[in-house]
Amino acid sequence: MAREENIDVLIIGAGASGGVAARHLAEKGFSVVCLEQGEWPDRNDFRGAEDDWELAIRKDWALSPNIRKLDSDYPVNAEKSDIDPLMFNAVGGSMVIYAGTWPRMLPSDFRVKSLDGVAEDWPIDYFELAPYYDQIDLEIGVSGLAGDPAYPAHPDYPLPPLPLGKAGRKVAQAHNDLGWHWWPEPNAILSAPYDGRNPCVQRGVCTSGCGEGAKASTDLTHWPKAIGAGAKLITSARVRKITVNDQGLATGAVWVDPEGREFHQSAKVVILAANAIGTARLLLLSKNSMFPNGLANSSGLVGKRLMMHPFAVVTGWFDESLEGWQGQFGASITSYQFYETNPQHDFVRGAKWALSPVGGPLNHVLPMRAGTEVWGEQHHELMNRTFGKGATWAIFGEDLPEESNYIELDESLSDSSGIPSPKVHYKISQNSKRLMGFQVERAEESLRAAGASDVTTANLLRYSGWHLMGTAKMGDDPAKSVVNRFQRSHDVENLYIVDGSVFVTSSGVNPTATITALALRTADNIVKSRSLQAVPS
DSSP, X not given: OEEEEEEEEEEEOOSHHHXXXXXXXXXXXXXXXXXXXXXXXXXTSOOTTSXXXXXXXXXXXXSOHHHHOOTTOXXXXXXXXXXXXXXXXXXXXXXXXXXXXXXXXXXXXXOHHHHHSSSOOOSSOHHHHHHHHHHHHHHHTOBOOSOOTTSOOXXXXXXXXXXXXXXHHHHHHXXXXXXXXXXXXXXXXXXXXXXXXXXXXXXXXXXXXXXXXXXXXXXXXXXXXXXXXXXXXXXXXXXXXXXXXXXXXXXXXXXXXXXXXXXXXXXXXXXXXXXXXXXXXXXXXXXXXXXXXXXXXXXXXXXXXXXXXXXXXXXXXXXXXXXXXXXXXXOXXXXXXXXXXXXXXXXXXXXXXXXXXXXXXXXXXXXXXXXXXXXXXXXXXXXXXHTTOEEEEEEEEOOOOOTTSEEEEEEEEEOTTSOEEEEEEEOOOHHHXXXXXXXHHXXXXXXXXXXXXXXXXXXXXXXXXXXXXXXXXXXXXXXXXXXXXXXXXXXXXXXXXXXGGGOSSOOSSOSHHHHHHHHHHHHHHHHHTGGGOOOOO
16 A cells, blocks of 8 residues: 655545635645545536536436446435435535525524524534635625625625526515515625636526536635645545544545555545535544544444435416526525524424526426426427426425434445445434425415416425535534534544534525535634644654
8 A cells, every 4th residue: 555645634525615624724834635536527528508408417417426427426325315415526526516505504503402492502603603604705706795684794795696587586576575585695606707717607507517617616716726825636536444543543544546556645634525425434434443433433423413404396487488597596586584483383493495497498398306207299388388487496494403314334335446335314304394395385475476377396305415414513512422613523633524514403504605614614723723733643
């Protein structure tokens, strides 16, 4: 096994959190190496400007690794899960194929135990994280409008909001009439040139890669700066395990190249940034005599409390064209009208609504999210009635943490390097079912108030596990959490986790803004405490 020279920090995963940590540590003078299982994305491969993009997103650019089956993917056994996990291995990670919506968590999201008597409070609050939200907004290049009454006041975004479009304006007016909340959605998508990148051209193909580079991902926003500051990024590197010494400190990681050759990268500090499934998988793979149940797992919580946001879509069909094939895919407007707990309901917490385009022509007969194929005699009638005439509320419900939702290693399934795959156990809770049923009914009311002549709904969709959270919980008590408030392992003093694994609760919003703000905060703490950091001798 070849051994690489010892460096300050080894990061595993070059996605959202790994890119942020790498840039900030390298810029502060740390020697940084990152191991990434995927490759650099080639924007010439993105299909958004091509006629076949709607076919490509169903196979080559599918959101599920089990459908794509690229060399960079690992299979995920989801037979015991109500929701299929979705992810992408590449420099930039799943940001390459995310929708680009960029909401912060709300203050109540950090205090659900205190406010609503469920789950647990985070060991930090919104206001502690706020300066890092502000900074990451500038680095990402967020388009939005400050002043949303759902949030505390914060600085304006660096760019103005993206267009509301015909659908956004129509539904916003309906919410004005109803007295319901709405606001322009903040997006990690450029509304104007920024930091050498081009603005959005409104194709609505965000989830199959942004050819213009308008949608932020860390291969654009952070890795060029990290490498410019001296960071080294190794692609096509499958990490097999994290190594530790006799004192229980991490010493680096063993990784495998595409030819099957093994290498060991030594490091003083190891940072995991492999998403809530990949990180739990690697910690479980790294068990040894000192950590027989998995690395950093004295609490028994590694892999436990997986959260994925139950998801529904409610589409209103209008008599006139809303140009529903274009616009940023994530959202034009958002609503938090039914986000907080209402004691009159038979469920706790709530959901975020995001108004999205309905897609191109093929999506009407081969729907990505829900529905059935429509061909034959009914095909033309359907297209005349629906094409360009829809507006969709995409609804993310808060997913409460449960230890019965968990990740384990599969005994029979492995990746192409022979490394055991993760097996996901996940059931949608009764609270989520009641919560989402209520939200769907209210979204139907919203769209009919906007003038929709027909409304179609699809609730609790299986193919919707974009948001992977939990599995390495943050907390102050080592017996009840995996990492501390700065995302350092309680058990391994030089091991950090900076991805969505550390989430205590899921909130009801897209998590990437919070993941990156937390990663920035952790990198800042590593810099400030470097003289106190325990490292292997």
